[in-house]
Amino acid sequence: MASSRGGSESMELSADKIEKSFAAALKVHKTPEKHYLLEKNNKTNPPEVIISFPASGAFKDWYSKTTFGETEIDLSLFPSLRSIGNNEPALVNKSFLQRFKDILTKSSLRDEVVRAMNRQKQIVFAGHSSGGPLAILATLWTLENYLTPKSQGGIPPLCITFGSPLIGDHIFSHATRREIWSHYFFHFVMRYDIVPRILLAPLSSFDQRFETVSQLIDPKYKSFMSESSLGRIASISDFYFEVMSNAATVTRHAACKLMGTTEATLETIANFVPLSLYRPFGTYIFCTTSGNEGKQIVIKNPDAVLQVMFFSAQLSSEAESDEVSYKSLRQHISYGTELIKNLGMQNVVVLDQLQNLPLSDNTTLDGIIGTINTALNDLGLSTRARLCIEAAAALEERKRNNEKIIEQKKGFMEEKMKELKRYKETWEHQKKGYYDGFKEQADPEDFKANVKRLDLAGVWDEIIDKLIKNELPEGFEGKKEWIEIGTRFRRLVEPLDIANYYRHSRNRDGRVYMDKGGRPKRYRYTQRWLEHYEKRGDEGYSESCFWAEVEDLSYDNKSFEDVKERVVVLEEKIKKWRDRNDVGKDVFLEGSTFVKWWKSLPEQHRQQSCIQNLVQL
Template sequence: MQCFTKENLGRDLKNMGEERQENNLEVRAKIIKKAFHYAMKAHKNPEKPFVIRKRCLSSNVIFAFPGTWSTADWIPTETSTRHFGQAKVNLEVFPSLRSIGNDEAASVHDAFLRRFLLIVEKPKFQNEVEKALKRKKQIIFAGHSGGGPVAIYATVWLFEYLRSKKIQASSPFCLTFGSPLMADHIFGHAVRREKWSDCFIHFITRYDIIPRIMLAPPSYTEQILPEILPFFSKNSQNSTQTSLENDEFVTVVFENVMRNASSVASQAACKLMGSTNYLVDTISSFVELSPYRPFGTYVFCYGNKKVLTVRNPDAVLQLLIYSSQLSSRDEGSEVAQMSLSEHLAYKTKLDEIAGNQEIYCLDKFRELPLNSEECADSEAQTINTALNELGLSVRARLCLRAAREAENHKIANQKKIDTNRDNMEKAMTVLEGYRTSCETRRVGYYDSFKLQKYQEDFMANIKRLELAGMWDEIIEMLKRYELPDGFEGEDSWVELGTKYRRLVEPFDIANYYRNSLNADTQLYMKPGSRPKRYWYTQRWREHKENIPRGSSGESTFWADVEQLRIEMIANKTPFNSEKEKVLELEENLKAWYDATLVKKDVFLPETTLVKWWKTLPEQHRASSCIKELISS
């Protein structure tokens, strides 16, 4: 039975307690409650960008960020409301927040991002972080409500900082309470790829409206936020809470937010189930839906001291909607008021968690029963009870099943391509043998393949095409996000992709210029000419090794040689006009050769490179950095 005891929850919320008591739920509960305490303390000190809890005997430091009750801080004025207030993340600040192969930056809520950037640009924040790191403290970022997104950005920023500085330190943690959604699916994809996702834990209650509010269009949130934010501002400062007097207004707000959120969840569910419903596609084409999606671990606190944890982001999205749906119209007013009051009730919920002995993790259950009749064992009965208490209908459970199946489908896809690894390795071994054979004939494999004089040239082309088919299948899956999020960060695939690109791309370049495709289309390196399989594998390596984008030209220099040869010989462009490009190419070739990224066969006498190089002015060749490589 998947009932999580103190020890099991300790594993789920790893590294959040004192190291000497790493499996002690009570210690973790204290840290969580302390983080929430400081998050609420930050609310009461809005003039401070953050508050810190640091004690000499503690192994951690808590940075808590205040929420904001100003409408302007929730809805960016610079961004069109048609676009849900999102903007592409600044990759100079957050270089990992993108889809690597697809080269698409994450979109984030612009107003929340600006709040964080104002904090990080000031020296005090970085100074305090560096002090904590020097003292070997684990850093925990926390925020309630609008402070949650700031805590999230701070956590990602610290991960990026540690990586760029190559600092070995305990992973930072992020705890949010009633945080609104603030980023699209690419953000979550990137965080999971980097293996940071488990360090983000989001506590939400069953009816709290704020975690759902960003699923409504800005045109509507602009109308309601000026009414409900003052309510939160007033009650966050007081120990006793009041209700909004306009009961009808609150009910309408709740119903409209949930209606819009349901549209988002329904479209997502249709995609998960592979629906061919053209009505959904038609509506999506002219009704813009919110791009914001959950990520990390969500802890649903749903009453009676019950807690459900969920990691699958698609399942979280469905639960956000279905767990707060009304069972009847009669409870509309009551639930609507709860959607506001619960946003400030996390202290009570956390007190309940501290005394709770059973926490259920949805991702761990093998089967999700649709009803009590499908409960064949105690495990099924346990999760069925939890889902019943959350008010989940059969439709909701089908959506949760679809979310799980989508994840399983990604895993199955990777298993499928993993079985192709041996075939890829064998094909590349054949091409390595072809390369050696060409070298014994004193002609590089690039030129031999380009000339296509021998039977082995033809056979090499067959292997090139076989490999292209296998890699293109992978690229198509990546374009559709049909592989596990961590795939592009796996060392073994980055290494295999790099080996493939360095060995095989010269074949593609030779084929490109052999067939004069540059005359019909454009330069090889222009988008649309160079195959995506090489762009993707190049970006993998550059990201993994944290080197500048576009710096892995060791597999494409033949295209530079061909273009310079065409310009200077066929088009008779003067040497001085191309001198900078020539010098850059020579310097790169020397560096790549010294690093063993290109081999000696590149400089054989009959290669296109050497023949072209010998047409350069004698004065230049005499001082060239590669003259020894060519003459030796």
């Protein structure tokens, strides 16, 4: 049994589910011309549907023309697979993505998923070899469409892969953890299987060797999954060492970052040698075999998984060169005999306390620590490997501690926002709102409000800086509590930032607040958090920063006809925000900058405007 936990969620896989998923993943190879294979099992509770995808060894189905075959994820299909604050899409393997998109458009997969979800069936997407990335994308697509706040929901799908290559970059991994989806994914990897490691090397390093080796992993070839064909592939050793030498550079560079150290030589190499962007995600189950027994070693930390992928496939001595190279392909085609036979033995070791690993492989230990040490030895993990894994755990601990420090500042933030809210309320019964009152800075209370604005900005700038530096947990941007605090902060404080910006005429020489260099990240990030949480999409300027658009339109010397489209868009947005109570009545007071500007518009336009009843005429 393999298990994984995500947030308050807990997922478990039975030996029966694993075995049936692998059988389906193997069976679909026999019909590579089909997009997928669907098998139903109504005897389980809940009823189960297994959808498996065939592998392909065709060069075009692995690599495109870029160095690592990467492309930006299609955000129309996978809107969550991005860094929210930076608004940066994940990078994925272009060929795998294209294959999945073809399946969506050319098959009945969409209908089958809808049918299963509506009938409350458990969908298991499965794939062996390069069928794995298709299962991964199918699972993510289902999560995007059927487990959102606006959907009817259903039973979350599972994804089980065997010997799957990597598919996405660190943003891909980050996004699945932020959305609390990573615990739906289980990846079985034999210790020496080379396929999960292939994409750690660039296309240019293989020459023609990939096409030769790929015949073993392409169902369209007669030599597919044939052990007898292994002996005829003379380039196995070259292929194996090319992949692993690139993997060594990638993992060493990653380990240095985990430990907070820099190696001048390594950084120089990284500037000239392209480093693979692909990273693990989800729960990895590394499978070892020793005689008639084997173990399943479960790891969920993606940084630790990357280190294990490299160190577990290392040679113990030079004499093992040919043997390990041979195993690297043999194990990929023999999951059925090496993995399935051990499923019922319950030899599962879950490595969830990575910071307490025994560092010596020669130490004899009892109890759970002894069991863990034996498992690490079975994976061939040296002291250096264990230190790298502990560094991955230490990074997670630092992120959690940073979050605790920020949590302690919430009381300070709430108090400052209460004081600013009271300041705002003092202007609601006057002819102009707090935006214009603050802009004039004619009262000592305006100065005090400015100090509070700067206090809050300092805290939020610290939060954003830690996010950018990857020093907070992946789930931080998706937490409802922080989204709500960030939204209240943005709506209350950003108008004051804008008032200060235009009060000091920083828009001179054409510098606009909403340009990238003008609007602070603390507002751009928190706006995107809310838009993502509510599945709104990018709305451009928001209810907290429309004042900048008003100011720019006021300063613009263009004719009304030239800016009419912008004016209409602004009016429509303001009506929507007022209907949702996202902007207050003070916006429409007689002395506000907005009302003064709006009244300067042509009368004919104002009479037909959607907000004419909101403005005090």
